[in-house]
Amino acid sequence: MILAMMIKKLFFWLVFLSVGVQAQNVAFADANFKDAFLFTPGNNNYVLCYDQNGALISVDQNDDREIQLSEAALVYKISFRQSSYFTSLEGINSFVNLRNIAYRNDSQNSHQHPKIGNIAIDRLNNLQTFDLSPCDIAEVSIKNCDKLLQIQSSYTDTYNGGTFDMHGETQKLTVDNCPMVTKISWINNNLKNATITSCPNLTKLELRGNSLTSFDATPLTNLEYLDLSNLLQTWGTSSGEANLEPSLNDLNVEGLKSLNYLDVKNQKLTTLNLSSNTKLDIISVFNNPLESLLIKNGINETFHPDYGIEHSSGLPHSLKYICADESQIEEIKNYLSLDGYNAANITSYCAFTPGGDHNTISGTAKYDADNNGCDVSDNAFEFLKLKINDGTDSGQTFVQNDGTYQFYTQAGNFTVTAQAENPGLFIVAPSTFTTTFADSNNNIYTQDICVTANGTQNDAEVVIAPLTGARPGFDATYKLVWRNKGNTVLTGKVIMNYDSNLMTFQSSTLPYSALSNGSIQFDYSGLKPFENASTEITFTVNTPTNATNPVNSGDVLAFNAQITPNNTDLTPEDNNFSFRQTVVNSFDPNDITCMEGEIIPSVAVGKYLHYVVNFENTGTAEAENIVVKMAIDPAEFDINTLQLQNASADVTTVITGNQVEFQFRNIKLQSGGHGNVLLKVKSLSALQEGDSVDNQAEIFFDYNFPIATNEYTTTILDANSVLTAKINYTAGSFSAGNYPVSFDGSFSTGGVVSYVWEFSGNPAVSSSTIASPVVTYSLAGYYTAKLTVFDINNNSHSQTISYKIGDVTADLSTGKDSNNNFIAIDSDDDDWKGFDINGTEITPKVRHTFPGWSFADIGNSKNSQWITLNNTEGYYNYKSRQFTVPDNATDARLNLRSLSFVRNWTYLVQVNPDGTETETEITKTQFLSDGAKGWLNTRSPKVTDYALSPGTYYIKVLVYSNNGDVRESLDVNAVVSCSEGLINANKKAPVSPTLASETVLNNSISIYPIPTNGEVN
Incomplete structure (x- = not known):
């Protein structure tokens, strides 16, 4: 009984619920919209409704003036008519079987369109098309429509210098989570805001002829076609005339890899970034105030030549910068040049990875110092050159400071080879490796490189580089760079010499270990293989008004640098570096x-x-x-030998063909x-x-x-090809009041066609135009001779020499001037010159000595002074000023002693008339087993009354030192005597070129080979 009663109650509630559902009405916010569904089809001027068979139907089938859900479910299509005037379409979501929403234009009045108001469609899961073209819609929101394929509302698009028919007033369009929609066309609607998201199958989007100021297309990941052209601020004025003010100034299409067509003509875009759009085929950007166009995306787009426009390329002339793929840069330049426009900068440097899809070969290069395999504790093998080749093209890079490297490729077979600067000193594993990419789908191949030493070999290098020009009275900065090209860890010293008479040291970015006039020293330690270090050194150049040593534009500043260790170095020629810089007024x-x-x-x-x-x-x-780009001429250089030595910041080097970046x-x-x-x-x-x-x-x-x-x-x-005046001379038979000198300019070079001599004082001949004049002086004293030579083009070059005639002695001792007075400590001794083993000239300075130091005593009660080249250990040459013994001399003698740290070989060098030289060893340090040093008189035998025949001579001393603290010091006491009189060369007179084109003064020097006997270990 109880069970029967429960069944009856349940049945009653189910029946009640069923009746309630069937009787539920659609809720409309706009009464006009509701009333539109109450008319019969023949009398309905607002909407037409169709069933699933396409037949017109009356929606209010029970004539109760309400639309039940069951009645709404019968509607499969709604067509709005021209008389439609609604403020809201709320209630439309109850038409659950709706397939199509459309507009039916069956009026002759083309300017009358429905007024729809706001549309908010949500979860109409059977809706397939939405086409209200043309209708005036205020706001549209379409969300969660699983089967929707197309959305459209378009007005006539007829402007081409003629008229507009554009009446849309859509303020906002929102489309979200419509996974099947493929096309959206909202054209000429005065649309001001559009947000389209979660539409993964949308491939075509047309929004031209609206009022959008910005648009973000990034959510539309599969979009292929995008038209945002002719977006205007307003469609018309009170007079009905069109207003053509463009509106779009911001567009984001980043990440749209399927996009192949983009039309944004007639807009106000200043920047357009298409670098991630890797399938672009056609772009139309005409009539935009574009300043930057970024199209480095791995493809060659076509710039659409719109018919009837001004520029055939479609590229606006406001462009200042275009970043494109290397393969299309020349094409774009040609496009623009056809339009007569060349003001755009076109490069590929907006990104340093290739545009579009590509592959990467990368890794690290390390130096295995402890021979236990490369690991995180090992240092980078920086600036190791790596070469890549695909069988057709090749490229190069250098391992960066942090040990990393990268190559970017497309599909293909690639071979990478390591090329160390000193390949015999290293074992590189792998020295070569190969990889294959079947496609360009952003594949990555990683190969680390481990370098170990092959034997043990020092190889240091030093370079001086100017970082600024040198101007009188201003600061000038130089970079001193030292590198380890060997396979051992180096510790040593780097010394830079400069002319302290012409410039004053101000600062260095690294602390120095020693500083004296004309020399600055830096100590280094733990310099690992292929590591480099540097310091920037700043000097102040003398002013033109300096009372003692003025500097003017055109003067030359000389620098020299040395690095140790050098006695066991593989390539000692790069342990020294010389640089000469011409002073300028501006740079x-x-x-x-x-x-x-x-x-x-x-x-x-x-x-x-x-x-x-x-x-x-x-x-x-x-x-x-910043990119520094150089084109290396293959007719002049071998780019395969290019080596990166130093950079002011982390740098990536890319060598392609003969171009280096x-x-x-x-x-x-x-x-x-x-x-x-x-x-x-x-x-x-x-x-x-x-x-x-x-x-x-x-x-x-x-x-x-x-x-x-x-x-x-x-x-x-070569020297013989350069127009250069060269003066040689010999002394004739001297006697009191009669000093004939034979001058010879015939060894001047550079195609000399005429000579002009000028002689100071009052000689019998004060000038001459022959190659080899003879001049007789009647008084002993100081004189000068100047020779100017001319070539066929009337270019000229001059040399001036200064000499003293008639003295019966010539004091060649170190640390004395031409008048035999002591030179101040730390000042230049210009009567002596120093040279490194490569022939680089260095001016010696008088140095301070310590108690207990010997001086070169030759028993004449006249002292000399120690001089120094301010250099480290190694071999160096010193040369004295010249002296000339006359032809009639019979008693010319030389007395000499040479002291040095730690050993020296002393030579008498005769200068032959043709400029060649003949040298004779006259003494050397006797280095005995007791370990006594060469600066002791007892270890440096004196030369006593060494007979001299007529001719021109100078003294040369080859010094070896293995002690950097003494800095290649030398003390020479040397006196030449001759009763008939001598010619003594004074300090070197300044060169006075008067070239109309270019002038070069070349000093020939002879470097004696390093001794093979008695060498100090």
Whole structure:
């Protein structure tokens, strides 16, 4: 009984619920919208409704003036008519079987359109198309429609210098979570805001002719076609005339890898970034005030040549910067040049990875110092050159400071080879490796490189590079760089010599260990294989008004650097480095300099030339990225020999063909900041005398036009090819009041066609135009002779010499001037010259001595002073000033003693009339087993009354030192006597060139070979 009652109650509630559901009405917010469904089809001027078979139906089938859910479920299509005027379509979501929403235009009045108001569609899961073209809709929101395929509301698009028919007033369009929609067209609707998300199958989007100011397309990951052209601020004025003010100024299409068509013509975009759109085929950007266009995306887009537009390329002439793929840069330049526009800077430097999909080969290179395999504790093997080859093309890079490297490729087979600067000193594992990429789907291949030593060998290198020009009265800065090219850890010293008479040391970025007039020393330790270090040194150049040593534009500043250890070095020639810099009145901070200079001899062909490229951020903002780009001429240089030596910041080097790029990524160089890169490259060995080699760099600061440096030209010329005046002389038969001197200028070089001599004092001949005049002086004293030579083009060069005639003695002792007075400590001794083993000239200075030091005693009660080259251990040459014994001399004698640290060999060098030299060893240090040093008189035998025949001579002393503290010190006491009188060369007179073109003064020097006997260990 109880069970029966419960069943009856349950049945009652189910029946009640069923009746309630069937009777539930659709809730409408706009009464007009509700009423539109109450008319029969024949009388309905607002909406037409269709069933699933496409037949017109009356929705209010029970005529109760309400629309039940069951009645709404019968509607499969709604067509709005021209008389529709609604403020809201709330209630439309109850039409659950709705397939199509459309507009039916069956009126002759083309300017009358429905007024729809707001539409908010949500979860109409059977809706397939939404096409209200053309209708005036205020706001549209379409969400969660699983089967929706197309959304459209478009007005006539007829403007081409004619008229508009654009009446849409849509303020906002929102489409979200409609996974099947493939096309959205909302055209000429005055749309002001559009948000489209979660539509993964949307491939075509047309929003032209609206009022959007910005649009973010990034959620539309599969979009292929995007039209945002002709977006205007307003459609018309009160007079009905069209207003053509563009509106779109911000567009984001980042990450749309399927996008192949983009139309944004007639907008106000200033920047367009298409770098991630890797399938773009056609772009139309006409009539935009574009300043930056970023299209480095791995493909070659076509810039659509819109018919009837001004520029055939479709590229606006407001462009200042285009970043494109390397493969399309020339094409774009041609496009623009056809339009007569060349003001856009076109590069590929907006990104340092290739545009589009690509593959990466990367890894690290480390030096296994402890021979237990490379691990995290081992140091980077920086600047190791790596070469990549795919069988057709090749490229190179250098391992970076942190030990990393990268190559970017497409599909193919690739071989990477390590090329150490000293390959015989290292074992590289792997020295070569190969990888294959079947596609370009962003594959990554990682290969680490481990380098170990092959034997033990020191190999240090030192370089001086100018970072600024040298101006009178201003600071000048230089970089001193030292590198370890060997396979041992190095400890030693680096010394830089400079002319302290012409410039004053101010500062160095590394602390120095010793500083004296003309010399600065830096100690280093633990310099690992292929590690490099550097310091920047600043001097103040003398002013032109300096009372003692004025410096003017055109003067030359000489520098020399040495590094130890050098006695066991593999390549001792790069343990010394010389650099000469011409003083200028002004300079460009973005420049290139070859440290070997503007002229090199033919013996230097095929050897390294060192270049430094300096750059300065002269802009007002920080420079995030800087690229130094050089084209290396394959007819002049072997780019395979190029070595990166030093850079002011982390740098990535990319060598492709004969082009090298030094990429300072993320350098963030402040306004006014400086940077530099130092490299060396060998000239081709096939070059000949008279050939020239040139280098120039382009410097890119972010998106700005490149700054071109000067073009630095180095010409190969031997001394005989350079117009140079050379004076030789011999003394005739001297007697009191009669001193004939035979001068000879015939050994002058460079195609001399005429000579002009000028002689000071009152000799019998004060001038001459013959090659070899004879001049007789009647009084003993100081004189000068000047020779000027001319070539066929009337170019000229001059040499002036100064000499003293008639003295019966010549004091050649160190530390004395030409008048035999002591020179002040730390001052130059210009009567002596020093040379390193490569022939680089160094001016010695008088040095302080300590108690207990010997002096070179020759028993004449006249002291000499110690001089020094301020250098470290090694072999160096000293040369005295010249003296001449007359033809009739019979009693000319030389008395001499040479002291040094720790050993020396002393030579008498005779200068022959043709300029060649003949040398004779006259004494050397006797280094005995008791360990006594060469600076003791007892260990340096005296030369007594050494007979001299007529001729011109000088003294040369080869010094060896293994003690850097004494800095190649030398003390020579030397006196020449001759009763008939002598000619003594005074301090070197300044060269006075008057060239109309270029002048070079060459001093020939002879370097004695390193002794093989009695050498100090």
